[in-house]
Amino acid sequence: MIDVDGSAHSGSGTIVRNAAAYAALTGQPVRVRNARAQRQRPGLRPQHLRVIQAIRDLVGGSIAGAEIGSRSFEFRPGNAEPVGRYAWDIGTAGSATMLALSVLPVLALRGRGAEAEIRGGLFQDFAPSAFHLRHVIVPLLAQMGLAAEIEIIRPGYPPAGQGVIRLAVPACEQPLRPLVPRRGQAPARVWGIALASHLDDRQVAARMAAAARTVLGTAGITAEIRELGDSTAAQPGAAFALFADFIGGTRLGADRAGAPHRPAERIGAQVARLLLAEIDSGATIDRHASDQIIPFAALADGTSSFQVPFITGHAETAGWLAWLFLGAEVRAAGSMLVVHGRDARMLRMDWPGEDDPPARALSRLR
Numbered sequence: 134m135i136d137v138d139g140s141a142h143s144g145s146g147t148i149v150r151n152a153a154a155y156a157a158l159t160g161q162p163v164r165v166r167n168a169r170a171q172r173q174r175p176g177l178r179p180q181h182l183r184v185i186q187a188i189r190d191l192v193g194g195s196i197a198g199a200e201i202g203s204r205s206f207e208f209r210p211g212n213a214e215p216v217g218r219y220a221w222d223i224g225t226a227g228s229a230t231m232l233a234l235s236v237l238p239v240l241a242l243r244g245r246g247a248e249a250e251i252r253g254g255l256f257q258d259f260a261p262s263a264f265h266l267r268h269v270i271v272p273l274l275a276q277m278g279l280a281a282e283i284e285i286i287r288p289g290y291p292p293a294g295q296g297v298i299r300l301a302v303p304a305c306e307q308p309l310r311p312l313v314p315r316r317g318q319a320p321a322r323v324w325g326i327a328l329a330s331h332l333d334d335r336q337v338a339a340r341m342a343a344a345a346r347t348v349l350g351t352a353g354i355t356a357e358i359r360e361l362g363d364s365t366a367a368q369p370g371a372a373f374a375l376f377a378d379f380i381g382g383t384r385l386g387a388d389r390a391g392a393p394h395r396p397a398e399r400i401g402a403q404v405a406r407l408l409l410a411e412i413d414s415g416a417t418i419d420r421h422a423s424d425q426i427i428p429f430a431a432l433a434d435g436t437s438s439f440q441v442p443f444i445t446g447h448a449e450t451a452g453w454l455a456w457l458f459l460g461a462e463v464r465a466a467g468s469m470l471v472v473h474g475r476d477a478r479m480l481r482m483d484w485p486g487e488d489d490p491p492a493r494a495l496s497r498l499r
Contacts, residue, residue: 134162134207134382142450144171150235151428151451153459157210157239158432166205176202180227180253180370184235190211191215191239191247215244223253226294228260233283233300235269238432241279241304242309242477248301250290255289255296256328256372256390261421263298263309264326264374269386269422276382277309277433288330290370290390292354308476311435312426314417315381316427323349325358327401329391332368337397338362341373344401349375351408373400375444377450385411385419413444414468423470426450427463432473441468475481481486 134155139148149168151326156163171176176229177185185199185208205421223229229251240247255263261270267283274281282301287480289296325345331416337454338360338496349356371391378384386405411419418426418439424447441448444465452463452472 134164135455137163137165137457138167139165139204140167142453143446145169145212145450146172146178146181146231146452147424147447148454149177150184150231151454152240152458153188154235154428155453156208157188157453158196158242159458160210161458162207162209164205164207166241168204168206170204174209176204178233179204179225180223183221183223183227184259187221187232187236188239188354190219192243193489197209208320212246215240215247217247219247219249221249221251223251223294224466225255226257228257229261229296229298230252230266231256231259231290233266233298236429237274237281237300237302238430240300241281241305242432243439244302246302246303246306247485248299250286251288251300252299253296254296255285255292255298256289257291258369258390258392262372262374262388262390263296264372264387264420265388268374268376269384269419270425271310272384273314273418273422273426274429276314277312277429278307279305281427286492288328288372290330290366290368290371293367298429305375308478309429309433311433311474312430313438314383316379316383316417317381320354320377320379320406320431321373322378323354323356324378325356325373326361327356327358327373328361328363329371330363332371333362335397337371339399340397341371344398345375345405348402348405350411357484371397371400373404375404377412378409383417385409386421388417409475411442416440416442416468420445424451426453427455427470427472430472431459431463432477433472434476434478435473435474437472439470440472443468444470452487
């Protein structure tokens with residue numbers, strides 16, 4: 134059994150989610166202790182518990198000690214192959230997108246073609262937005278040979294949640310290809326989505342878009358921004374996302390969710406400034422995609438390399454877990470990340486994990 138200290142590195146839910154997915158892919162049981170130790174409310178929250186349960190459902194495994202508030206649990210994967218249709222409801226505004234990201238590699242690399250309907254929060258702080266997942270992560274995975282489709286059925290915001298996404302993942306017939314995106318100096322296209330639910334009378338979508346256009350205009354950039362009104366969400370809410378497309382396969386994203394007392398103009402301007410910072414950094418993957426793509430690069434057949442704006446704590450955590458479970462080396466040279474994939478077809482089902490120091494981070498190139 135692989136023992137994982139959940140207080141290491143970011144001490145976040147990333148450790149819980151990735152550990153369960155890696156256990157399912159390698160066939161190795163895992164014990165996670167000190168789960169989310171560095172968060173204000175340590176232990177499992179509903180969204181983390183649902184991830185563990187969902188992965189258990191996919192592979193026919195068993196869990197022990199996993200309840201809301203639990204700081205330790207064990208997960209033993211089974212031998213089932215995911216196939217058919219699944220449905221998971223977090224029951225709160227917890228991130229449905231993080232659940233989707235967690236089950237994605239299991240569905241692709243162990244499954245025989247499956248769909249899932251996931252209910253929860255789609256747009257909130259401190260979690261990837263459904264826009265980023267659909268328009269940044271899914272296209273990156275397509276470059277690696279992993280086909281996935283994300284459909285946003287209904288937006289969901291805190292505190293009500295009740296958003297719905299639909300995930301479809303066919304079996305991955307070929308090994309994942311390494312990811313080596315390239316980019317020119319300036320983006321070929323900048324575009325975005327301004328979404329507002331039950332807020333037409335306040336013109337929130339238009340105000341977010343206008344503020345972003347003003348900031349981008351100072352940098353000589355014209356953006357195509359779609360303004361979407363919605364009346365299906367369980368409560369009023371808003372979300373704004375911008376993307377920069379480059380020749381060579383790079384798409385950078387930046388986004389922010391609405392919140393009470395957060396003016397639409399501030400949201401639009403902040404997201405525009407964030408995107409400009411991503412562009413100016415020379416990155417080929419944005420700061421949020423960096424840690425989310427590491428597990429897939431670690432499972433690819435070959436060496437991935439990508440420039441990031443900076444190394445985040447979540448990227449450090451993702452690199453440590455990739456090494457612990459797969460023996461995949463993740464190195465950093467400045468802001469360049471290099472991932473030596475293990476190839477999912479060659480995973481050792483008896484990987485011991487015995488040489489793991491308490492908290493090994495990314496190795497640094499000299």
